[in-house]
Amino acid sequence: MNVTDFVVDNGTDFWISPRVYTDQELYRREMEQVFRTSWVYVAHESELTKPGDYLTTHVGEEPVIVSRDDTGKINVLVNACRHRAAVVCREERGNSKAFRCPYHGWAYRNNGDLIGVAQRVGAYLDGALRNVDGLLRAAKVESYRGLIFCTFDPQAPTLIEHLGTVRRYVDLWADMSPEPEGRLLPPHRFEYGGNWKMQAENGADGYHPAVLHQSAFETLDHFGVRSRALSNEMLKVGKVRGFKEGHAILEGGPVARLNPKLLASYQRALRERHDEERVQQILLRRHIFIFPNVYLMDGNIRTILPRSVDRTEVRSYFMELRGVDPAINEERLSDLQRRLGTTGFIGPDDLETFAAVQTGSRSRSLRWMVMSRGLGREEDLGDGELMALPSDETPQRAIYREWARRVLAYPSDRSL
Ligand code: FES
Ligand SMILES: [Fe+2]
Structure with missing residues (x-):
């Protein structure tokens, strides 16, 4: 894929190929190189005034929960269960101390920590869940004048x-x-x-x-x-x-x-x-x-x-x-x-x-x-x-x- 296939910018002309609206490969790149690496707006602070307030949205195609946890901090959590990927929270907005996955019941605190695995005792070998400690999260979350943004790019x-x-x-x-x-x-x-x-x-x-x-x-x-x-x-x-x-x-x-x-x-x-x-x-x-x-x-x-x-x-x-x-x-x-x-x-x-x-x-x-x-x-x-x-x-x-x-x-x- 070459930039000159999609953009002409020569001082006199600025042309864009209509394929920018239809090309699947470009779209795949946008999800990766625009929506994961740029700062992306997710919510306004007035929507999350109290500890436990949350809402669900998407960053590109990434489903996320934006939640204010019990300490008052705002988290952008990937709304995909660490067990087998089901969307954990299906509500548009609400207030909760925890999110429980409707599929097999794994539970997460409103800061993303994994706090419960249904019927855990005896089911997993020692250390089998050592890397599964909570919902995945955006790399950075920052606000400006009430506008909350996140990015998945640590750099x-x-x-x-x-x-x-x-x-x-x-x-x-x-x-x-x-x-x-x-x-x-x-x-x-x-x-x-x-x-x-x-x-x-x-x-x-x-x-x-x-x-x-x-x-x-x-x-x-x-x-x-x-x-x-x-x-x-x-x-x-x-x-x-x-x-x-x-x-x-x-x-x-x-x-x-x-x-x-x-x-x-x-x-x-x-x-x-x-x-x-x-x-x-x-x-x-x-x-x-x-x-x-x-x-x-x-x-x-x-x-x-x-x-x-x-x-x-x-x-x-x-x-x-x-x-x-x-x-x-x-x-x-x-x-x-x-x-x-x-x-x-x-x-x-x-x-x-x-x-x-x-x-x-x-x-x-x-x-x-x-x-x-x-x-x-x-x-x-x-x-x-x-x-x-x-x-x-x-x-x-x-x-x-x-x-x-x-x-x-x-x-x-x-x-x-
Ligand atoms: S997919 Fe969430 S508990 Fe199984
Ligand atoms: Fe218009």
Whole structure:
């Protein structure tokens, strides 16, 4: 497998092969070289406030339990029994001191330690279980501003290094909650019939909304919800950003989804804690992609869980702000559901399109997709951050350069 079979990056063109959505060998490499070695977002601290709180999710295809143990420490445990591999915990979330495998009854403490083997006495030769002491676990777990990440690579750089320059935007995102940190509600979960990278590309794609979501905007406008105006404003004053670690941002105008009275109350709450310039920065709407699997959006967190090369699960968690008038959260929640909920006006357009891209990418004739938009008008802000116009494909290029670096040994100096 050669990087030039999948990527053209020559200064004028940036092309990606549609096979990145369909190739089984690439997918296998992604599970290994992206999802095991990168830092991957798994949960938010507000979901695990008490000792014993846990939830289940996936890191790539690795099933995991994220649990706060009795000492308060957060663990990312492989949710596969050390006996014969059954998923140990089948619940989505809960609180427990221990997990008991439903197959033959082996039991594990909420920190992963093996504490019981059913009918053990006399069944095993001395020392037969000497290397079986508990659930396997991620190599490292770290949090930043309430966001919990893990990696299975003991050599991985620190989470702070992985975040790089995007960290200052993560701070702005977290500061949306006047009282830190915001609180996540249980997610909407849904699937689409396409590769996981489509959602990664799409959340920071400022080129498509005016076209793909045109009818949704018209309908929303008809019912008095300003949406086309926000989209047009994004095209006028917005920006996109791409980062050398594969992160990306789509930035719109100021948050204007709240009615004026609630917006004023929200601004007051922010001004009690931040100076005016920072308040204005916090109020800009952003979709922040942290490579490889999470979007921090103005109303929610959206995680991407690959299921197979052509099937992806998405979980969307409303983020409740703390330290604000409850009416603000009510309005934000109904806005989120109206736009991006599973029966919202906008979200389903994207999911249906991902399936269409998956179908198109099975073409034997189409050799390349064109992602060159805006090459030549990007501004280099230093520290590996490029900024461009909101319809430029700077975010997609950042994502694919990091992706190619991990799965195809793409040179980091970009001289293909
Ligand atoms: S597979 Fe878990 S106890 Fe047998
Ligand atoms: Fe969209």
